[in-house]
Amino acid sequence: MEKVATAQSIWQKLQQKQPVIISGPCSAETEFQVLETAIRLAKTGRVDAFRAGVWKPRTKPGMFEGVGTEALQWLKKAREITGLPLIVEVATARHVEECLKEGIDMVWIGARTTVNPFSVQELADALQGTTIPVFIKNPLNPDLELWQGSIERLKKANIAHVGVIHRGFSNYGNTEYRNAPMWHIPIELKRRMPELPMLCDPSHICGRRDLLFEVAQKAINLDYDGLMIETHIDPDNAWSDAKQQITPERLAELLQQIEWRQETTEKEAFLNALAKFREQINHIDDEILTLLGNRMKIAEKIGIYKKENNITILQTNRWNEILERALKKGEKLGLSKDFILKFYDAVHLESINRQHKVMMDYDHPQQTS
Known part of the structure; x- marks a missing residue:
């Protein structure tokens, strides 16, 4: 297949206010599952980068915590076949070392890691001076200063390209969403740091697939720079977060339904x-x-x-x-x-x-x- 993009071209799209779509399974489970998902995503022609969880920080021991480093080889095969750049979650310096060694195109820091400044600093040190895009998800708790502090730690490490991902916040008593969006927090971050590319992760906000379109459309209405949505070849039987994942074909339909808006006009x-x-x-x-x-x-x-x-x-x-x-x-x-x-x-x-x-x-x- 023809190469879709590179990490650099994705960053250029973000700078030019063109929506970027990142998609793939919550977890890399098997080589077949990874390759089949990537191939079907590439066929849609709507996806800019392929994501998959390699190391999965889970709430309780005994839950599926990812295949680990072996899955990076599956992802590299998926890139060879489809041309889709890769993005992986990192939580430790060792994860960063493995990703850089294997040529992973982009990384993100997850919500469970962002809550700990020591962990963020460890990652910032490991990524010191890197030219690959690094995205940081909001912390689990609704703490804007903690989120902004994490961003500043990355910038002080001379990381060239830093962006953020809004994935919602843990909220006691919340029932409609898995993680309450609390839109006012990312809106305030955008006001403070308008140059920062901001993606929305409707999958983790919703926790269920029937709400994805509503949240995705609202993010685009609020001038977000793109979306990260989880897809799987067999969502109901996914090893993690089954309820929030959709098929690649359903993703294409959802993206087709969205009204894509621009920030301003000269009319x-x-x-x-x-x-x-x-x-x-x-x-x-x-x-x-x-x-x-x-x-x-x-x-x-x-x-x-x-x-x-x-x-x-x-x-x-x-x-x-x-x-x-x-x-x-x-x-x-x-x-x-x-x-x-x-x-x-x-x-x-x-x-x-x-x-x-x-x-x-x-x-x-x-x-x-």
């Missing part, structure tokens, strides 16, 4: 209309901030009144009354329950902090000399 009519809408939003935002400022001034007066009457700041019945009223009003205005709850939680916390401050200032006025 004058669009730019003029957008400028007007944004100006309206700016005015509304100014009004919202002014109203919130006024609300907090009233909260401070309430704090003084509570202090004078020896009343606690938190009034649970009043808080429930506010929430109930806001949820009913928000529903009529087309606002989601989730948004109302998050917004009012933030407002309530600020109000509590303001009342606490005025109470403390009232009790302990600053001494002047």
